Amino acid sequence: MTEIFEKIQGRSGSDSKNQYSSSSDPSFKISLSSTPSVSVETAEAKGTTEYDNQNVSTSYDPILLPDRLKNVYEEITTQVKQIEKTKDSEEQPADSRKKSNEAIPSTDTKTENLKTLEPQNDPLKTPPSSHSQLDNSFYKASEPMASNQIMGRLVVRLRQARNLLISSMHVEPYAVINYDKTEVVTPSSKKDAENGMGITIPCKTRTVNENFPMSPSLIQSELLFAEARAPRWDFETVFDVINPESAVSVSVYDRLNNDFFLGSVKVVPVLLNEYLNEGWYKLEPLDLSQPFEGEVNIQSIFEQSEITRFGPEDFTILRLIGKGTFGHVYLVQKNDTGRIYAMKKISKKLIVRKREVTHTIGERNILVRTSLDESPFIVGLKFSFQTDSDLFLITDYMSGGELFWHLQHEGRFREDRAKFYIAELVLALEHLHKHDIIYRDLKPENILLDISGHIALCDFGLSKANLSSEDTTNTFCGTTEYLAPEVLLDDKGYTKQVDFWSLGVLVFEMCCGWSPFYAPDVQQMYRNIAFGKVRFPKGVLSQEARSFVRGLLNRNPKHRLGAIADAEELKAHPFFDDINWSLLAKKKLPPPFKPQVQSDLDVSNFDQEFTNTNVRNINLNGPQDSVNGSTPLSNTMQDRFKGFTFTNKSLEDRFEGFHVDEFSERDRLKDSVRNEKNGFDKDDPVADSVFGETFEG
Numbered sequence: 001m002t003e004i005f006e007k008i009q010g011r012s013g014s015d016s017k018n019q020y021s022s023s024s025d026p027s028f029k030i031s032l033s034s035t036p037s038v039s040v041e042t043a044e045a046k047g048t049t050e051y052d053n054q055n056v057s058t059s060y061d062p063i064l065l066p067d068r069l070k071n072v073y074e075e076i077t078t079q080v081k082q083i084e085k086t087k088d089s090e091e092q093p094a095d096s097r098k099k100s101n102e103a104i105p106s107t108d109t110k111t112e113n114l115k116t117l118e119p120q121n122d123p124l125k126t127p128p129s130s131h132s133q134l135d136n137s138f139y140k141a142s143e144p145m146a147s148n149q150i151m152g153r154l155v156v157r158l159r160q161a162r163n164l165l166i167s168s169m170h171v172e173p174y175a176v177i178n179y180d181k182t183e184v185v186t187p188s189s190k191k192d193a194e195n196g197m198g199i200t201i202p203c204k205t206r207t208v209n210e211n212f213p214m215s216p217s218l219i220q221s222e223l224l225f226a227e228a229r230a231p232r233w234d235f236e237t238v239f240d241v242i243n244p245e246s247a248v249s250v251s252v253y254d255r256l257n258n259d260f261f262l263g264s265v266k267v268v269p270v271l272l273n274e275y276l277n278e279g280w281y282k283l284e285p286l287d288l289s290q291p292f293e294g295e296v297n298i299q300s301i302f303e304q305s306e307i308t309r310f311g312p313e314d315f316t317i318l319r320l321i322g323k324g325t326f327g328h329v330y331l332v333q334k335n336d337t338g339r340i341y342a343m344k345k346i347s348k349k350l351i352v353r354k355r356e357v358t359h360t361i362g363e364r365n366i367l368v369r370t371s372l373d374e375s376p377f378i379v380g381l382k383f384s385f386q387t388d389s390d391l392f393l394i395t396d397y398m399s400g401g402e403l404f405w406h407l408q409h410e411g412r413f414r415e416d417r418a419k420f421y422i423a424e425l426v427l428a429l430e431h432l433h434k435h436d437i438i439y440r441d442l443k444p445e446n447i448l449l450d451i452s453g454h455i456a457l458c459d460f461g462l463s464k465a466n467l468s469s470e471d472t473t474n475t476f477c478g479t480t481e482y483l484a485p486e487v488l489l490d491d492k493g494y495t496k497q498v499d500f501w502s503l504g505v506l507v508f509e510m511c512c513g514w515s516p517f518y519a520p521d522v523q524q525m526y527r528n529i530a531f532g533k534v535r536f537p538k539g540v541l542s543q544e545a546r547s548f549v550r551g552l553l554n555r556n557p558k559h560r561l562g563a564i565a566d567a568e569e570l571k572a573h574p575f576f577d578d579i580n581w582s583l584l585a586k587k588k589l590p591p592p593f594k595p596q597v598q599s600d601l602d603v604s605n606f607d608q609e610f611t612n613t614n615v616r617n618i619n620l621n622g623p624q625d626s627v628n629g630s631t632p633l634s635n636t637m638q639d640r641f642k643g644f645t646f647t648n649k650s651l652e653d654r655f656e657g658f659h660v661d662e663f664s665e666r667d668r669l670k671d672s673v674r675n676e677k678n679g680f681d682k683d684d685p686v687a688d689s690v691f692g693e694t695f696e697g
């Protein structure tokens with residue numbers, strides 16, 4: 001990978017910022033997409049220019065281009081502006097363009113004179129973020145090519161930081177690099193001595209009072225402090241590019257001081273083939289009103305790929321990390337980029353046999369939908385494909401493991417830690433509900449932690465899409481302990497409110513260490529859910545937390561917290577008084593717990609029962625277990641899986657109104673529960689009474 005940067009830098013013949021990389025090869029092309037859109041050859045070649053993509057608009061800074069490309073630049077700019085004009089005259093609203101970079105590179109002495117060439121109101125220019133005083137010389141194609149045209153690799157290199165705001169020289173800065181929900185952790189910074197690099201001392205530390213010259217030991221400690229403020233990583237990683245809107249975000253922490261947060265920055269790279277993005281980017285603090293220092297040097301290069309479809313042969317299985325009802329989940333490595341993912345392999349025969357085809361296609365569709373959209377706290381789908389016998393979902397690997405795993409190991413969480421997870425879950429549910437999706441299977445096993453300790457929901461196998469706020473559904477599904485009473489009892493069906501009930505169960509379980517309705521016997525558990533009292537253990541939950549749980553565990557869904565204004569109501573509850581929702585949504589609130597993860601390949605947060613399994617002989621291209629057998633599925637059956645493969649081509653969500661998987665057990669169960677409770681009227685407002693430590697929803 002280093003070679004790529006060296007190649008590019010070598011070509012441009014300089015190390016300066018934001019250089020356009022040109023080749024000495026006269027046939028070198030600036031190509032904006034794999035299909036003919038804007039293709040410009042260099043002066044030495046024919047010089048033909050083709051344009052046909054109305055969506056392309058970009059801008060280059062001519063000062064940054066080698067001389068021989070300046071003409072080309074001018075030609076592009078003129079043509080692009082013409083395209084823009086045409087678009088404007090077609091009455092496309094100017095503000096329909098997406099804002100791009102959330103951060104801008106900072107200027108340094110070298111780039112100071114390379115300031116904006118375009119007028120401030122140029123729509124192609126990224127608006128500087130309000131809190132930054134720095135100039136912006138970083139552009140992106142404001143309306144990138146259709147997403148199906150952009151597939152490739154983004155090589156990102158985090159070189160170093162400078163002027164970090166640290167209080168002592170004893171630090172071990174490392175960074176978490178995130179692109180399109182894929183996270184990578186760098187090792188701690190290298191000492192400059194290891195790099196053979198000299199170090200620079202910031203001016204202010206060099207002021208010397210002539211009457212009191214600095215002693216050698218003072219100079220030495222000044223030097224060490226300056227060195228600590230400018231850690232060097234020279235770390236490279238490669239990401240798969242699927243969503244052209246995605247930003248590279250870099251967050252710097254201090255490993256030595258309890259993962260202390262030293263700032264973060266977000267940059268949307270220019271996705272032009274082999275274009276070198278480089279700059280010093282100002283780090284942002286959590287609280288933007290505070291003065292803050294620190295910058296990072298980030299380079300990235302996009303390499304376009306011709307491949308638009310992937311299959312099992314493009315991945316290598318490394319470990320088994322989980323088993324679900326319909327298949328196994330593996331830690332895999334993508335062969336071309338080396339990127340690590342989780343691969344869920346689902347047996348077609350098994351889902352046909354269990355009449356779960358619609359749910360499985362539904363899961364894939366919801367993941368596609370949430371992946372193409374900025375969905376916080378939902379595991380990101382990268383690829384989906386199929387063979388004759390199996391379906392495959394490739395998602396970002398959440399190396400922090402299941403919340404269940406941590407809860408099991410720690411017994412229970414402190415309320416502030418539980419609150420953090422619940423708050424992120426509220427945002428995840430808010431997002432799903434806004435998209436008319438009910439999650440229906442909220443439980444600690446389906447809540448994963450990423451490398452930083454943020455949550456990500458996985459397993460949308462039971463989710464139901466296309467259900468607006470008034471709509472009801474009545475499939476009997478979910479995990480017993482978390483089932484809302486109306487799922488058991490209400491013939492008219494249930495609504496999104498079932499997710500908030502499960503959330504109430506979760507808050508209780510996280511803080512108290514057991515589930516409020518748990519019973520070893522399932523029938524008893526149903527009875528507890530329908531009629532049981534909830535007992536709060538003494539001194540565990542604050543008043544606000546109890547009130548929050550009571551609000552959620554209200555048996556009448558019409559009176560449940562969230563019934564009127566969905567997640568907004570939950571967010572406004574006093575339990576969350578100390579949560580800054582906008583910072584939380586941007587993942588800028590530091591998680592209360594950071595999972596121990598040494599590298600991308602670390603599986604220590606998963607059950608050894610899975611991770612110790614030998615996976616060497618697994619054949620992803622054919623049936624491997626007895627359930628698949630050897631008889632192939634009929635063509636009619638295979639047809640039901642059409643559309644599962646996700647190539648990031650135009651998204652045609654095919655959410656069918658489905659009504660499958662009714663458990664025959666359901667009616668029997670309802671009757672038994674009803675018989676127990678004579679006269680229970682589900683429509684009655686249920687008294688929210690609390691008797692000391694006990695309440696009935």
Ligand SMILES: Nc1ncnc2c1ncn2[C@@H]1O[C@H](COP(=O)(O)OP(=O)(O)OP(=O)(O)O)[C@@H](O)[C@H]1O
Binds near residue numbers: 321323445446460461
């Ligand atoms: N992206 C991921 N990163 C890390 N681990 C994952 C990921 N996806 C799934 N897992 C692990 O695999 C387990 C099973 O995955 P999942 O719940 O999606 O499978 P399932 O077959 O739908 O399971 P279930 O039977 O519970 O419905 C998860 O609980 C988790 O431990």
